Amino acid sequence: MSTPARAELHTLSPAECWALLASREIGRVAWSGPAGPTVLPVNYGIAEDAVWIRTSAYAALVREADESPVAFEVDDVDPAAHAAWSVLVRGTAHVRFPDDRGPTPPEVETWPAGPRPLWVVVVPSEITGRRLPPVED
Amino acid sequence: MSTPARAELHTLSPAECWALLASREIGRVAWSGPAGPTVLPVNYGIAEDAVWIRTSAYAALVREADESPVAFEVDDVDPAAHAAWSVLVRGTAHVRFPDDRGPTPPEVETWPAGPRPLWVVVVPSEITGRRLPPVED
Numbered sequence: 001m002s003t004p005a006r007a008e009l010h011t012l013s014p015a016e017c018w019a020l021l022a023s024r025e026i027g028r029v030a031w032s033g034p035a036g037p038t039v040l041p042v043n044y045g046i047a048e049d050a051v052w053i054r055t056s057a058y059a060a061l062v063r064e065a066d067e068s069p070v071a072f073e074v075d076d077v078d079p080a081a082h083a084a085w086s087v088l089v090r091g092t093a094h095v096r097f098p099d100d101r102g103p104t105p106p107e108v109e110t111w112p113a114g115p116r117p118l119w120v121v122v123v124p125s126e127i128t129g130r131r132l133p134p135v136e137d
Numbered sequence: 138m139s140t141p142a143r144a145e146l147h148t149l150s151p152a153e154c155w156a157l158l159a160s161r162e163i164g165r166v167a168w169s170g171p172a173g174p175t176v177l178p179v180n181y182g183i184a185e186d187a188v189w190i191r192t193s194a195y196a197a198l199v200r201e202a203d204e205s206p207v208a209f210e211v212d213d214v215d216p217a218a219h220a221a222w223s224v225l226v227r228g229t230a231h232v233r234f235p236d237d238r239g240p241t242p243p244e245v246e247t248w249p250a251g252p253r254p255l256w257v258v259v260v261p262s263e264i265t266g267r268r269l270p271p272v273e274d
Contacts, residue, residue, distance in 0.1 A: 037208040039225060
């Protein structure tokens with residue numbers, strides 16, 4: 001059995017992490033609810049150095065994560081090259097209702113049908129990332 | 138401004154969820170540690186109706202998640218079609234050391250360089266999934 005070459009994981013700088021965060025429109029939010037940890041893909045945007053997730057009023061995220069610690073993850077994976085990067089934001093989630101005053105939300109298109117009038121704003125306390133470069137042949 | 142058509146989210150059956158889980162080699166594990174929730178991409182395989190994650194002895198996952206509730210998520214996203222699916226496994230993580238007796242681990246190739254002699258086995262208590270079909274033009 002041949003052993004393919006494997007690359008080392010590299011740490012990304014905060015500036016690289018923010019640039020990668022801003023380059024995508026789907027990420028994954030994780031929080032701990034009564035049923036344990038949950039991870040779900042969500043549409044998001046960036047504004048005011050925070051991650052803004054558009055969601056519906058009946059989402060478990062709104063019920064379970066308001067004013068709680070959450071994680072937000074974005075990644076990209078290339079199975080052919082065995083290359084990948086991922087960015088992890090740790091912070092606190094704040095639910096924002098349509099009438100709430102405050103900063104202007106980013107433009108975020110949501111993919112599923114149905115209204116998504118609420119925002120869950122993840123204010124980062126930490127942003128980290130890592131990259132696995134493609135294997136050189 | 139035109140409003141694009143948007144599709145409804147569909148619930149996947151457990152059999153569909155297991156088939157999608159078995160179709161990938163990278164997923165994301167989430168757990169709650171001292172710094173709050175964490176989400177990281179990992180190489181994994183399926184054996185004995187459980188998710189087997191290959192990891193290193195010094196991984197935070199091993200230190201923080203053994204015998205704890207965790208979530209494991211796999212998804213696929215098509216930004217052009219605004220289509221996606223995701224599968225979420227909730228369960229308990231069990232660290233397995235190389236000398237431990239028990240079921241035979243699955244074949245799992247790890248992408249980063251460095252030894253990954255340990256397994257974190259996620260035994261599901263619940264498996265759920267949803268699919269957002271492509272938008273019809």
